[in-house]
Amino acid sequence: MARYGIYPGSFDPLTNGHLAIIQRGLKLFDRLVVAVANNPQKKPLFTAEERKGLIAEAVGNDPRVEVDQFDGLLVDYVRRRGIHTVLRGLRAVSDFEYEFQLANMNRKLLPDLESVFVMTGEDYFFVTAQLVREVATFGGDVSGLVPPNVAAGLVRKLGGRKP
Ligand code: ADP
Numbered sequence: 001m002a003r004y005g006i007y008p009g010s011f012d013p014l015t016n017g018h019l020a021i022i023q024r025g026l027k028l029f030d031r032l033v034v035a036v037a038n039n040p041q042k043k044p045l046f047t048a049e050e051r052k053g054l055i056a057e058a059v060g061n062d063p064r065v066e067v068d069q070f071d072g073l074l075v076d077y078v079r080r081r082g083i084h085t086v087l088r089g090l091r092a093v094s095d096f097e098y099e100f101q102l103a104n105m106n107r108k109l110l111p112d113l114e115s116v117f118v119m120t121g122e123d124y125f126f127v128t129a130q131l132v133r134e135v136a137t138f139g140g141d142v143s144g145l146v147p148p149n150v151a152a153g154l155v156r157k158l159g160g161r162k163p
Helices: 016-028 048-058 074-081 093-109 129-137 148-161
Strands: 004-009 031-037 065-070 085-090 114-119
Touching: 004 016, 004 074, 016 031, 016 085, 016 114, 031 048, 031 074, 048 065, 048 148, 065 074, 074 093, 085 093, 093 114, 129 148
Parallel strands: 004 031, 004 085, 031 065, 085 114
Antiparallel strands: none
């Protein structure tokens, strides 16, 4: 029986840190659903549809990866999909507290749900989507931190916003 995992996040935008987690996740799961959280209240830079497209392009056509989006609670989405394991990444100690709260809240809402965590290597531990957005907004070079299609997407999106 194929083992399914779900990797949820904002992915606004996808970074090489996220990609590293996806690659590691594929060592644990046969199939991975990368699920873009659609939360317009967060005022994302890229729409959920755009974020989904960038991820699909960056992972190529790996048949083991499915890219989807969801609204509302993650537990409702995983229940609908019949998936029981959530994959998350840990960068540093600073991620731990939030991830610990989230994992416990999710388990409270859906006792069957297990969260597993993998850590990125030293290459990407400092990469956050928020920092990438900020650096790109001010015209900084983010190639090397994001896949090439995301770097191009950032230029398209922020082209007119450089100081
Ligand atoms: P971010 O925290 O960068 O805004 P998300 O909210 O989309 O991104 O994060 C989804 C998951 O990926 C979270 O578990 C987050 O800790 C993890 N993650 C994001 N960037 C990295 C990275 N560079 N290394 C390891 N995990 C990461």
